[in-house]
C-alpha cells in the first residue's frame with residue numbers, strides 16, 4: 024500500500040497455515056546500509072510472522088527514531104505502522120493497545136532510542152507489562168546521527184574518531200527483567216535460528232516481550248575495539264540454552280534428551296523447549312538470571328537466549344478490566360451515557 | 374484603585390444607616406490544611422440556596438498544610454460573578470496574615486476575628502466583631518484533636534446571624550456536605566449553633582451588609598469547571614484518558630475517572646468501556662493519547678502549562694501525522710515553584726503554535742462550566758473531523774473554583790467521527806491516498822488498524838499524499854499547504870464568537886475565557902459611571918472566524934482584555950487582521966495570579982480612552 028515491495032526472490036509456492044507466501048510478509052525495500060544488522064532482524068521478523076501464520080492486518084508496527092526505527096517500513100507492508108518521535112514509541116504503543124487490545128503490537132527501537140532519550144518510557148512500559156513485542160536493535164552507537172556513543176556502549180569501547188567510552192553500559196535485559204517485563208531475551212542479528220525461535224515465542228507470549236538483539240552497525244561500530252562488532256559478538260556470545268519453539272498449532276515432535284529439556288507453555292498454548300547448555304539455568308528464576316547476566320558481563324560475554332520468562336504475570340490491559348470489544352470500536356450507544364445518567368449528575372449538583 | 378467609599382457602603386459610626394442587600398464579598402483567611410473548605414462551601418451553598426447569585430474562589434498556596442489560603446465568596450444580586458476587587462467582610466482566622474489582611478481593607482469593611490488576635494486595635498475605620506473561637510469550640514467538641522476542623526463552622530454560624538442568612542439553609546447545606554459522615558455532621562451542627570448563638574447574644578449589628586432571599590438561582594447547579602469538563606468528556610464518549618498529575622488540572626481526570634466508574638461500566642458485563650491511565654509524565658500522556666487516537670479511539674489528556682511545554686514535540690507529530698487527540702490545558706502561572714496555584718491565561722500564544730515547523734492548533738476558549746462542558750464535546754468532534762490535536766484552554770479560575778451554572782444539556786447531535794474510509798468511499802474514490810485532499814477542504818480520509826481497509830505508514834513531516842516516505846520538496850509543500858487548507862476550513866467549524874454590537878459604540882471590547890465575567894461587569898461600570906458604551910466580542914475559538922475582522926473594522930479602538938503580561942491573544946488577533954486595522958487593537962492586561970476584576974478593566978480602559986482623546990486633540 025504505502026511501500027514498494029522488496030526485490031527479494033520469491034520463495035516458491037510454499038504457503039503458511041493461512042495460505043500466504045513468505046513474500047506477503049515483506050515490506051518496502053530497505054534503505055539501511057548493506058550488511059546492517061537491522062536488515063537481518065527485519066528478515067527474521069518476516070520469517071517468524073510467516074511461520075506463525077500471523078495476519079498482517081492484525082499487527083501494528085511502532086517505532087521511535089533512528090536507523091533501527093526506520094525498519095518497520097521494511098517488513099509487513101500490509102500492517103499499519105507508526106514512526107513516532109525519538110524515544111517515545113512506548114507511550115504511543117501503550118495508547119494503541121489501550122484502544123485496541125486485539126492487535127499484535129510490535130515495536131522496534133534502537134539502543135539510543137531506548138537507552139538514552141527513551142529510557143523513561145521504556146522503564147514504564149516494562150513495569151506495566153504492556154502486551155507487545157519490544158525489539159531493541161542494539162548496536163552500541165547512534166547510527167542515524169553518525170556514530171556517537173550510546174548508553175549501551177561498553178566501558179572502554181572506542182569510536183572511530185578515537186573517543187573512548189568511560190561510562191558503564193546500561194544492560195537492557197537486566198533492567199527490563201527487574202522492572203517487570205514478563206519475557207526477556209537476548210540474541211544476535213547473525214544468529215538466524217535462535218532469533219527466529221525467540222521471535223516466534225515472543226509472538227505467542229502475552230505481556231511485554233523484550234528482545235535485546237545485538238545488531239552491529241557496519242558503518243560506525245564494526246571495528247576493532249567495539250564490543251558490538253560482528254567478530255566480537257561471535258566470539259563472546261554465550262548461549263544459555265538451545266531454543267526450539269513449537270507453535271500451538273504444531274505437535275511437539277522435536278527430540279530432546281530427557282532431563283536436559285524444559286518446556287515453557289506460553290499464553291496461546293505454544294511451547295518453548297529449552298535445552299540447557301549452561302547446567303541448571305532456569306529462565307523462570309529471576310535471581311539466577313540476574314546473576315548470570317552480571318557474571319557474564321564481568322567476563323565480557325553476552326548470555327543469549329531466553330533469559331527470563333513468566334507466562335503467568337497478567338499484562339497491563341488485563342488489569343484494566345476492559346470490555347471485550349476494542350475501545351476504539353465501541354459504538355456511540357456504549358460510550359455516551361443515557362439521558363437519565365446526565366439528569367442524575369445535574370441533580371446531584373443542584 | 375478607588376473603591377466604594379465609606380458613605381456609599383452605608384457605614385456610619387453608629388448602627389448601619391441603610392442596608393446593602395446581597396452585594397458583598399466575604400474573604401475567609403485561614404491556613405491550608407485546617408479544614409476550612411467545608412465551612413466555606415457550606416456558606417457559599419447557603420447563599421445559593423437562598424436564591425442569591427454567588428461565586429466562590431479559592432486562593433491557595435502550592436503547599437499541603439500550614440500556608441495561608443483565602444477563600445472568597447461573592448454574593449451579588451446583579452448576578453456579577455467575577456472576582457470583586459476589595460473585601461467587604463473579612464473572616465480573619467490566620468494569625469500569620471491577620472495584620473496584613475486587616476491593613477489592606479478599604480474603610481468600612483467588616484472584620485470577624487479570633488478574639489485573642491485583638492485586631493480591633495489596628496484600625497478605627499472598620500467594623501470589628503470579636504469571636505472567642507477556642508472558648509466556643511471546646512464545649513461542642515470534646516475531642517481536642519478535632520477542634521481545629523470544627524471551629525471553622527463557628528464563623529458560618531456568626532456570619533449567618535450577622536448577615537441574616539436563614540439558619541435552615543445553612544443546616545441544609547451542611548447536611549449535603551457531610552451527609553455521609555454522621556459524626557462529623559453532628560459536631561459541625563453543634564459548632565454552627567454555637568457561633569450563631571454567640572453572635573445573637575453578644576454581637577450588635579453595626580455594618581450594612583445583609584443577605585435576603587431572592588429567586589435568582591433556581592434551576593441552577595454549582596460546579597467547578599474541571600468537573601464540567603470531565604462530564605463533557607464522558608458524554609463525548611471518550612474511551613482513553615491518559616494524564617499526569619498537575620495542579621490545577623488533576624481534578625479534571627480524577628473527577629472523570631470517578632464519573633466513568635459510575636456511568637461507563639458495561640451494564641451486562643460490569644466491565645469498563647474506558648481506560649484511564651496515569652502516565653509517567655506528560656510526554657507519555659500525550660504519546661498514549663495519540664497512539665489511541667491513531668487507532669481510532671476518542672482519547673484525551675489534561676494538563677497545565679508545564680505539561681504543555683513537555684507535549685510540544687508530540688503535538689507537532691500529531692499535527693503533521695494528522696492524528697486526533699483532545700488536550701485540556703487548565704492554565705496557571707509560569708514554571709516551577711511560586712505561583713502554580715494561581716490563575717492565568719498565559720499559554721495562548723505558545724499553544725497556538727506549539728512545537729516546531731509550521732504548526733498551528735485549534736483552541737477552544739470556554740468561559741463557564743456550561744461552556745467547557747459543551748466545548749469538551751465539541752473538541753472530540755473537531756479533533757476527529759480535523760484529524761489533529763485540539764486544545765481546550767481552561768484556567769485555574771474556571772477549573773478549580775465554584776461557579777453557578779445552567780444544568781448540562783444532553784448532547785442530542787450524533788458524534789462526528791470524521792472522515793473514515795469505508796468500503797463504499799473506497800469504491801467511489803477508486804484509489805485512496807491517506808493524505809489526499811478529495812473534497813477540497815484539506816481533510817483526507819483515514820483508515821485505522823483493525824478496520825479491514827488499506828493500511829498506511831504514519832509518520833511526521835516526510836510523506837506524499839499516499840503516505841509514502843518522501844523527502845521531495847514538492848511533496849512537502851503540497852502537504853503542508855493542504856494542512857493549511859484544513860486549518861482555514863477549521864475557521865468555519867469551531868464555535869463562532871459571541872458578538873454584542875451596541876448601537877453607536879465607537880469602542881469595542883474583546884475577551885475570552887474567564888475574563889468574560891469581569892468584562893460583563895466592567896462594561897456596565899463604563900456605561901453607568903463614565904457614559905462609555907462598548908460593543909463586545911467574546912472569542913470562543915482559534916482559528917478566528919470572519920466576525921473578528923468585521924468587529925475591529927466597526928470600531929475606532931478595540932480593547933483585548935486578558936490575563937497575561939504580553940497580550941498574547943491581542944498578538945494572535947493582530948496577526949490575523951488586515952494590517953491597516955492592527956493599530957486599533959489595544960491591550961488591557963492583568964497578570965498578578967488573581968482572577969481579573971471589573972474595576973481593573975474599567976480603570977484601564979478609561980485611562981487609555983483619555984490618552985486616546987488627548988492624542989486626538991493634539
Ligand SMILES: Cc1ncc(C[n+]2csc(CCOP(=O)(O)OP(=O)(O)O)c2C)c(N)n1
Nearest residue numbers: 089090091109133134135136164165166167
Ligand atoms: C528529540 C530528538 N533528539 C535528537 C534526535 C536525533 N536523533 C535521531 S536518531 C538518533 C539516535 C539513534 O540511535 P539509536 O536509537 O541507537 O538507533 P540506530 O540509528 O543506531 O539504529 C538521534 C539522536 C531526534 N530525532 N529527536
Ligand code: SF4
Nearest residue numbers: 056059090166240241
Ligand atoms: S549507519 Fe549503522 S545502524 Fe544505520 S543503517 Fe548503517 S549500519 Fe545500520
